[in-house]
Amino acid sequence: MDLLEYQGKQYFARYGIPVSPGGVADTVDEAVAVAEKVGYPVVIKAQVQVGGRGKQGGIKLANNVDEVREHAHFILNLVIKDRHGNGYPVRRVWVEKASDIAEEYYASFTLDRSAKKHLGMLSARGGVDIEQVAATEPEAIAYIRVNPSEGLSEATCREWVQAANLNPKAEDGAVAILLSLYRCYTEGDAGLAEINPLILTPDGKVHALDAKVSLDDAAAYRHQEVWNAFEGLEPHDERERAAAEKDLQYVGLEGSVGIIANGAGLAMSTVDIVNQVGGKPANFLDIGGGANADRMVDALTVINDDENVQAIFINIFGGITRCDEIANGIVEAMQRVTLRAPLVVRLDGTNAVEGRAILQANQSDRLIMQPDMLTAAKKAVEIAAKN
């Protein structure tokens, strides 16, 4: 789960990381109320799950109530676009007391999958895209790899801060914040905890001006009370929301070939093969092991509700769940769900012969069998193109 900036700041605050006083607002009046409370000047920031909001007018400084009204109205009507051109309407803003900035830094923790250690990155070049800094000025980033079974000591943290060449005035504050950020990242079960910019104020204080936090869904069971408050606002794909409710592994895509496969690897592979033969997948869906009639009904319902879908490709490799059980599940599901698009089915693996015989007996122009993945993908793409 990726947190919005204000949620990330709330999470930071739990671990003692200093952030600016502020509040959220869903309307212009609410924005004014927050501004009056924290005092002018304030910064109004669009709360969306996408980078580049500043360049699109999603962050504005307001010196008085009239400016708050003007800017909050403007931002709350913005649609922020990501790199692919997808639009994210702004539904909420964060209003916080503006900070005087002497210097801007960058700090983050994430997992280095290769080293299997926690990776800390700290740079005196903050406020800009860190990947750009890494590409053009790699020496401007100080890296640290922390052994997860040992943790980060204050002494090691201080050496790291010194290696980053921050202003000496920022050293103590940065060490304190980084130790807190490490705790937020580890104890808080974050996959990413990033502050960009981390600022030094003219009076020598260090604090977080932005927050990017991604939480590890697998750890939700031990943070229920706190994390539940973060759910709901995220602009989920409606299809993804429906699939999650049915406990299906689903990723919404933009094409017209609906996909059901068993196993994450096979489902990825199915998306690939549909693309390879010139089609466009509508989704990734892993129905999991034990694809019985109920699971098949759930999966088909989610895909059937996607209006872009013109053909549905069911790609199953039977293992312990036998193909004859799966075939019966498909036949039963077709009786329970009125499908808008035809099914193309490939069955292989355990009891494939029996499974295919069951489908054969029910074959029609709405249920088409194909012997292997490639021909099945081609058939599904051909049908989707015709409809």
Next chain:
Amino acid sequence: MAIFLDETTKVVVQGLTGKQGQFYGLRNRTYGTNIVAGVNPKKAGTDVEGIPIYATVKDTIEKEGAEAAFIIVPASVAADSIVEAADAGIKLIICVTEHIPAHDQARIYNWLKATHPNTRLIGPNCAGILSPGRANIGFTPTEVCKPGGPVGVVSRSGTLAYQALYELTVQNIGQTTCVGIGGDPVPGTSFIDVLEAFEQDAETGAIVMIGEIGGTAEEEAADYIKHHIKKPVVAYIAGMTAPPGKKMGHAGAIISGGKGTAAGKIEALQAAGVSVANNPTEIGGLVAKALGR
């Protein structure tokens, strides 16, 4: 020969008294796996279809000589189960549990390396390990495999490994061992660990390696293959067309910051002399060709 597991390996199942644990534990025993015990402190002294249940892993080592642990327990207790097995002295731990928090995985991985360097953890979130005709620990369907070698299979994905076994079997090519290393960000056993074992295994004549998007394990494996593997390797990488920033079912299958793409992995593997299949079905034919059949 098989790697890591054969019919003599004495296995304790942590989670045998649970529904899933019982189903797969008994299924594995029926196939020939030497399952000697289960663990559940609340049910010590009872049995599951004749398999004695003990309170601790340590007891199963003392009483039954357990050497390997099959961990099939809920995610919230999986890390503790791994620690218990390792501390008790188990040298081969197979953990199939999905959804163990990433920080727990990283902590366990480094703790094992530091305190139990000779203990092998396979998984988590993996299909397990199957040595066809000998023994099976985990989910892998034995219906699709063929004993006798000469192909070793290693895969992050379960279903794609099953399909690889099937494609080999329909070509009348047997397998030595199939190792599922799992789809999580910090697997206990890497591609390289398994490649090394297959290279040393006299009965393994070729290797199938199935990777997917996310991380750099395939690139690291490619580098290792280039320098250390003389046997032919056939690979397949899933996720060629996966959108960046989206977790594709597995916790570890995500392209982030432009890293972990299938294209990069395929390029690295091809540069190391590996034949890369365009789809899973092609694996069988490419292996047959590599073996000169």
